[in-house]
Amino acid sequence: MRKDVNTIKVKNQKKEKNKFIMSFENKIKELNIKLPEAKPPVGSYMATKIVGNLLFISGQISIDDNGQLIQGKIGKDLSTEEGYEAAKRCGLSIVSQAKKACEGDLSKIKSCVKLTGFVNSTEDFTEQPKVINGASDVVASIFGDAGIHTRAAVSTNSLPLGVSVEVDAIFELN
Numbered sequence: 001m002r003k004d005v006n007t008i009k010v011k012n013q014k015k016e017k018n019k020f021i022m023s024f025e026n027k028i029k030e031l032n033i034k035l036p037e038a039k040p041p042v043g044s045y046m047a048t049k050i051v052g053n054l055l056f057i058s059g060q061i062s063i064d065d066n067g068q069l070i071q072g073k074i075g076k077d078l079s080t081e082e083g084y085e086a087a088k089r090c091g092l093s094i095v096s097q098a099k100k101a102c103e104g105d106l107s108k109i110k111s112c113v114k115l116t117g118f119v120n121s122t123e124d125f126t127e128q129p130k131v132i133n134g135a136s137d138v139v140a141s142i143f144g145d146a147g148i149h150t151r152a153a154v155s156t157n158s159l160p161l162g163v164s165v166e167v168d169a170i171f172e173l174n
Helices: 024-030 080-101 128-147
Strands: 048-051 054-061 109-120 150-156 165-173
Touching: 024 128, 048 080, 054 080, 054 109, 080 109, 080 128, 080 165, 109 128, 128 150, 128 165
Parallel strands: 109 150
Antiparallel strands: 048 054, 054 165, 109 165
């Protein structure tokens, strides 16, 4: 893992006969994480879709723990650190959607394959990877080695509802 100030360290989760000794649910409790409610889609799409053994999760936008949108441009209205926290909230929403798609059983998750993060940022902002680390770090902290993923961190001039960050995900299922 990266050694950034904002990076959550991943503790290796020991495996026993291909099962995790510490369940992902226990890890969420240990980290004192309260998952947000998995929101239904607000357009002509599905929040999640399972194809074969892959779980696709539609883009999750930055919403704070009070249900308020985290809006504004990173590099103008919000700092890199505030963007990191917004991306972290997207990561938590991804975990909530994964849990709902797995009928409440996160042990069905084999690994996180990829996250794609979109950062509503100014033209000269170049720290998109540091922002999207918020989502990457929370996924890796919950899922351990199974949470290590590939990723893209992309700048955009606008996101739906003026939010600061949006992240989508692909998981492999058992």
